[in-house]
Amino acid sequence: MADTESDIHKGSRKRKSLLAKLYDFFSGYLLAVILLTFLLALTYFGTMAQVELGLYEASEKYFESFFLTENIAGVPVLLPGVYLVSALLFLNLTLGAIVRVRKSWRRPGMLIAHSGILYILFAGFVAFHYTKEGNMLLYEPNGSDVRHQSDEIYNLTNWSIEVTKYDSNGKREFIHVIGPDQLGGDWEAGSTRTYVNSDIPFQIKVSGYLRNIANGKGQLAGLLSEKGAKDKGVRIIEGYGVEAVPTNKSMEFNLPATYIDIFSRVGTNKFDSESISSALLIGSGPLSPKPFTFSDGDEKWSVDLTRQRYTLPFAIELENFQKEDHPGTMRAREYSSDVIKIDTGRKVHISMNKPMRDAGYTLYQASWGPEGARPGDRLYTSLAVSYNPADQWPKYGTYVIAIGMTIHFVQKLFSYLKRSNRSRRREEDSQ
């Protein structure tokens, strides 16, 4: 985008085809300015919205959407979402700053800097679509106890329903997952969704899915006793009913609940009209899963409402966890975990700002617990785990941008200084 708009107009007096006009528009400064202005406004709206909606919902509405409606001075206005704006900006930047720009080896700065920005935008796209993330909780060794090992991570914000079949020895035979995308969206009052799978000899009907039944203190405020549920006309299963509690701004503190009914398969696509089992499922944590179990014929099954789970290609064992406070305070100075990667025996010390990277996965020291633990209590370490193919790309992008901008601005400064010296000399000569 080295030419000014006026230069472009001067050089194109003759009538342009529609395609050429479109090309001009999509590679021009006007679109860049419009898109950047939208990006500025959306970032502001999305930031302020976090006060009311919390980070997760505000991000979904403003930063991950194609379009959104914003009330500006009481008037609903349709705006493009950051996702759409970023995609258009990527196009504009590619056409204007890489393809159309007048390229000169004497002025490489902006070309390099814009390439760096494109690279970071692309990294953002890859990370948004292909990142898998979750948390792994590992208890510290406790005397003669076997050390805590795990190869599973749990997403703190997404929930899923896991349907598990057990063999005669009580071991897991296979798991079918009803994922967050199938449970997402609006659940209007009274609405139900049915889930079937060819490997599962029954149909699961999910009804009254509630995104949260816990209050800010973690108490199950939405769990109703039989009497309370009757008064409110809520379905009762085994003496309990549930009602929605306003969602917490921090999405990880929300606890969903739902009713499920199981219907046996009687034909290829036919199911019994009478349910064989019904349950009220309440979201369970990674360390204390309490799945609902039932039998269908001779087969044992369980259905569990749990945080979305991924299995890592390797298992980790916690050898030691250290937590150190600043003296005389409860402010953490340092906390770190010594872990062993089971398959290779690799020992790694994970601490704040020093993650472990292996097989495309990155394990970070995120937190520890339980909250309010007293000296001597058994602690657990919380490792954030993410799989992001674009993990280090932004770092490389930063180097490219910094180099490009430094070259450009230093060249500009020198040419400005040259001009000033020249004009000062001219002034002195004229005096």
Add this chain to the structure above:
Amino acid sequence: MNRLIKSIRVILCFVFAASLNFSAAAIDSYKKWDPEIVKIFEAMPVQEEGRLKPMQTVARYKLMRINNSKRLRFEVGGEKIKVSAAEWLMDCLFRPEVAKKMPIFKVNNPDVIEAIGVEPHSSPRERYSFEEISSAPDAMKRLSERTGELGKMMEDSDKEEESKAARRDPVNAGLLSLKSAVNEFEWATNAFNFARDGIAVDLGEASEEFKKAEGGKSRVSYFLSEFDKIIEIARKPEGQEFVAKISAAFNLLERDMATAGVKDRVSMISLAMFPPISDDDEEWIKPGYLIEQLSFRKNELSVEDQKKFAQWALPKIVALEGLTRNVGSPSFVNDLKALSDGIVAKAKERGEYKNIELELLNNRLGLFHWALPFYIMAFILLAVTWLGPGSKISRGLTYGVLGMTVFATVALIAGIYLRSILLGRPPISTLYETIPFITASAVILCLVIEFFDRKGIALACSVMIGIIGLFLAMRFEIKEARDTLKVLEAVLRSNFWLATHVICINIGYSAAILGGVIAHLFIFSCFFNVGSKDFRKSVTRMVYGVTCFGLLFALVGTVLGGVWANDSWGRFWGWDPKENGALMICIGAIILLHAKMGGYIKELGINVMAVLILMITVFSWWHVNQLETGLHSYGFTSGIMFWLFIVYAIESAVMSLGLSCCFFRFPERKGQLGGVRTVFSVSFFLLAFIFTIVFVNLALLT
């Protein structure tokens, strides 16, 4: 409107604070402490908030939390008395009866003091003494009840909104602040009660067993040295009478022990003044812990360790008893020196004392406070040069301005450097530390521009930024009233990232602010039709250059922040409010550069945009911290929203002034404005004007 008038009054009060801050006091006499005693006391090391620091620092922030000042001023019989923070803390610890008469509690709102049944003073500047408040019938009870109700509401998660609204009420806010100050004061005056008052019962009278002992039978040290015997007597079948006699003393001792600070209860108001017995232990010991370990928790140690601990701890308690009971005697200074020497020697042996002397030097120099008057003097000289521009005198004075600005900036940089040495890390990690750093960076940038440009424009800006920045730092320190030299959370303990991301982003902030400040000159020059075309051209060139410079640092700093977040939290970008604020600065600057290159804005547009970027920077620097959400929630400061809205209102007004120039100041350009451009210019002008009114309203509603 009242709020606005009050705020203007606050500014005026501050400017004349030094001369106007004396208050009518009820204290009838005051004997100053011997300077040698004060010197010894100030240099005693204390562990607080995870850091070893001199008693002087502890005293300063304690006093600031109560009195909004590092010094106490009052009148005794027409004589003006100034008391340093350390002297005041000594009064609290060793002469509480004097401290309780000192006018110390600042209550600006008379409704607050009336709400607890105390007669308000005629002037809100006059402080209230503890005696004055506590002697009013039921005043303390009312204060506890009202704040207790608010406290309960704050703890109830279902009443979050109600609690926020209640705390916004000026009377409630004032009561909470007064209660916190009273608590802090009461702690300070009661901290050495155990040493001064003893156990309120003479053991010699309580039991025949202690009759033969010589003196000191009501002292805590004696009680503790005889603790095993006391328990033995109490356990005897005939010990019930003895227990009845001393049970009240036990209860009082337990209370005084808690006030003096025990180990497991994290308290910011107790003095951890003794190095620990074990060299491996990092946590310093509070006097209450000595009592606890010699009595109630004695059995946690083996018999051998009990003996060792008693040998180590009892002399410390005896020393404090000696001090509190011999205030005013000639031996006081020697006793204090002996106690202090022991503590200092041990601290040196542990390698912990090295920074205490440096911190005392830093406190004594007060480099940030010294820099401010020099910037003010430079501004006055600068104003004089404007009376006769181009004259020889004016040129001479300009060198004076430059000299003073350089001197003040060197002091500022030295202050930042000293803080870095003290904490052993790069200069910025808290919101407070950003203020002097951003001020220094902007001033240095101005001086560099002045070196090339030599038109006095950047020099004028440097002086103004210096004054505003240091004034802001001073007000912020008083408002927070917490030690500004802080230890860091685990995630921030990375000198590499503090030295790269944080420094870069703050240089970006300083350049964005500087660009906006310089742009004011262009807008005022246009609106008031002063200054030549060349002047405006120079200003615009500076704004453009500074914006480019700022963009480089803001963009690189923002992305580096993402890289840091990726290493700490496992995600590059999380749409956290602070990240978004930094991104908005970058976007604002990129819009300016692209709109200029596209030919959509010219000189005026560049300068108006620079003011908008200044507003965005203020939003990112201060406002997002007030949203109480996000990972960067380290910098919440209550009560600054009013000032933020005032800044936004002023800057919106400046933008509308600038945009109005399109129509009123350059009528000849009217013809050049195309239809679409005219519509945009009018729309932006109206928007800026409407926002000015909106922000003024928001400020008045806050």
